[in-house]
Amino acid sequence: MDLLDQPFGPYRDGDILTETCKSVPTGVLELENVMLECGGEPIGLTECEPCQPEYAVSRIRAYGVRFRGVLKVKKLTWLTPWARKVLEDDVRNRDVQSRISSGGVARSTLTLDNIYARRLTIKVVVQGVKNMPAIYLFSKLVPNGLLLTSRDRNRQYEVKTMDVSTYKPSRLHLHRYRTLKVMQQLIKLDKQTNTDDPDGTPVIERTVFWFADLYLKHMAYAASASKQRFVYTSSDSDIEPDTNGQLKEGRQRTLRHLPRAEVLSLLATHAEWILADHSKRKKKYLNQDAWAEWVVDVRRGRREARNADVRWGVMDDAQLPATLTPEGSDADEDDIPAMPRRRGKAKKQKKQTQTPSSRTLSTASGSRSTTHHDVSRYGKNTSINAPNPTTLRTYDSDFSPESTPPASPSSSSASLPSRPSTPPNPEIMALLPIEFMYPPLLPLHFRWVCPAADCRYMINLLDMSDENCKALSDEDVRKMKAGGWVIRDRWVRRCFKTMVSAHYDDHLDQMGIVMWQEKKQWKIGWKKPQHHPPWPPRRELPATSHKGVKIEEEDVSLESSD
Known part of the structure; x- marks a missing residue:
């Protein structure tokens, strides 16, 4: 239906x-x-x-x-x-x-x-x-x-x-656990096929090269491998959903020669994370000392691969570090095992690798210019310094002019306010329902119910009450009640968002929260800021100063619109 x-x-x-x-x-x-x-x-x-x-x-x-x-x-x-x-x-x-x-x-x-x-x-x-x-x-x-x-x-x-906005910044997490799953499957296969010891190969012998050889032996060329991908991406159009990598009916791949270096590249991609995760486990499953020594080689290998303009030991769309430890430094040996750290603003190098114009990202249709099947590709670097997808995607909140009276069409980007330089007060944000962060969805059945807790306020576009219309102009009210409009009309959507925004304003008023506009920026704060901790917190300045210079405390608290 x-x-x-x-x-x-x-x-x-x-x-x-x-x-x-x-x-x-x-x-x-x-x-x-x-x-x-x-x-x-x-x-x-x-x-x-x-x-x-x-x-x-x-x-x-x-x-x-x-x-x-x-x-x-x-x-x-x-x-x-x-x-x-x-x-x-x-x-x-x-x-x-x-x-x-x-x-x-x-x-x-x-x-x-x-x-x-x-x-x-x-x-x-x-x-x-x-x-x-x-x-x-x-x-x-x-x-x-x-x-x-x-x-x-x-x-x-x-x-x-x-949703793509969540999947893209989740790929690294998912790929790490897929790799870990493959390693656990290899250990299980070893126990099933090891005739010398029912418990399988001793942990002390489970080096990275042992895992690589086991993968080549049991997975890379197995008969079932032609109809299954053990390491894959969720966007792979050849994979049957919910089958753990099984290819769709009628699909079969020709098994190619798989260099050992590609298997090692896959393991090297998440070597630091695997080592750090293993160190927290009570039940050990690999030789931690041998892996720690190999991580040093991995970091050196990444540096050499980058200098040779190739990609090895990193995700296919990963952003490579702008600075690498110089050859011969002892830093690699001093921080093992080490978790990958979040990069800050790296200093500009005199020589930088330019980002190619073409990106190797998966498309909605499933076609890819470069991706990995069983293991990560070891080839030309095609996406150095790729931007973080989460920073390229912004979502309108209810702090935008379109959903805050007086409403105005969003056809012109000049009418949109710039993003505030100061982050919103977390105490205030904790009070706001998640729905307040997104533009309201205009329901196809013309009835909108407030999503806030214990609120049953409703806007029925086919039978609007006086309370619904309080934020609309007389002309808009007349046109809405006259009928004959369609839900795709821009002015209908504007009226709907104006009504929702007016109701959200009532909630903000009850919570003691106020919004106001300064130039092109929308700000949010408490109606009575004196009753709440200041935001941002006041910075503690040193008590002493240079001679002749008077140090005053900087007032960085949000001002009230009252």
Whole structure:
């Protein structure tokens, strides 16, 4: 039924899902198109998981991580009474609009019971707060996928697909655990095939070269390898979903000669992380001393490969370091095992490698100019100094002119304010629902319900109340109530966002929060800042100064609009 193709929502998982809606071994809740958000900006697993060296600890502590995804409601018992009522109204409204557009009677008798009696289902956009680390490939509940836990009842979901804004900054995390999974599979294969020792090769002999040789022996040229990729990217169009790397029906690859150097390059890509992760484990599975010595060679190998304008021991789209330790330095030997550190602003070198005009990124159709199948490519460097995708993508918040009265069309970029130089107050941001960070979605059924907790405020575009219209001009109210408009009209969308923004302003007022504009910047602060800690915090200046220079404390607190 086309009527149910698009999901309803968004709703908080704690508001619409009951206790019976939970993952069990025989049935795991599945989320599609999952997006992670922190402080109003997209975030990936590489930055929001504590096990990663790139973990953004201060950002996570300040804002937490929230998620949004599409859930297929397979049973009506999953829904709370309030959710059933709202969803049934939404279904009927969507049905009415469909009938009107096709010239039918503007009436609907659809019910959720009728829909599910016909073995149909509805989809909803749920959102919640992430709780506990995500688990990829190593959970009992989802052994071949990604497990995400919500704060509400510790409900667990399997992430089937990700929004691109979350997937791209998650690739490093996912690739690390795929490599670790391959290593665990190799150890298992060794135990199954080792006739000398039922426990397999002793840990002291499990060097990086042992893993490389084992991969070449059991995986690279195995008969099943022609129909499976052990190390792959999630965007690979040849892979059958949910099969752990199995190729689609009718697809088969010709196994090529695999140099040992390529296998070593794959292991070298995550050598530091594997070593650091292993050092935290009680049960050891590799020779840590031998790996630590090899990491020194890896860092030297990366430096030599970069100088030769080739790519080795790094991700296929990784940004190579701008500065490398000079040859002969003892720094490599002093910091083993060492986690990769987040790069700061590197000093400019006299000689820099230019970024080619063509990028080796996966496309939506699945075609790639350069990628890795079983192991990472060892070849020409094609994406040095590639920009971080998260810095190229910005999301409008409710602090933009388009959704804050007086509203104005966003066709001109000149009307948009520049981003504030001072980060928003984390105490304020913690109070704001996640929905306030994104432009409101204009529902196809013409009814919008406020997503804030315990708020049932509604805007029905087909039957607007005086409260809904208080922020609109008389002309806009007349045109909206006269009908004859379509949801694609720019002015209709502007009116909708203006009404939503006015309601959000009421919430801000109740929370004692105020927004104001200075030139092209929008600022947010407390109505009564004297009752709250200053933001940004005052900087402590030294008590002494040079002779003849008087040091005064700099006032950096946010000013009030009162």
